[in-house]
Amino acid sequence: MPKLYNATTGAELGEITDEQLEFLQDQLEEESAEDQDYYINQETLEYFAEQGADRALIDLLQAALAGRAEIDIRWD
Template identity: 55%
Template sequence: MVRLYDKDTGAFIGEINDQQLQQLMDALEEESSIDRDYYINHAQLEFFEEQGLDQTLISLLRAALGSREGMEIVWGIS
């Protein structure tokens, strides 16, 4: 499983599977091949829905984002 965290606070967001991680990696820009963090905002989550990304993944990210404008998430393998 892949664990997601709020990069700023270190708070655990939740676990996703490899397929969900791949969808996230495909949908977001990576700064390098070893990049493990991503910036998300509400507009991106709406775009994810339009593109048919996994709804559980989107719900998890939406809950983590809450009312903030945006946030950075970081992932690691558990």
């Protein structure tokens, strides 16, 4: 299963499903074929909810924000 990490600190945020990863890849811009990091903020999470994102994915990303305005995440 893919895992999400805080791109700045390297701290593991949690595991996601292949379907959740596919959703992230479909919704967010990748700068190259090897790009595995994304910028997330509250507006991003609201957009995800509008697009029908899995609630568990939104909850995981909300927890990753932990009161911050934004976070860069990466997957592996």
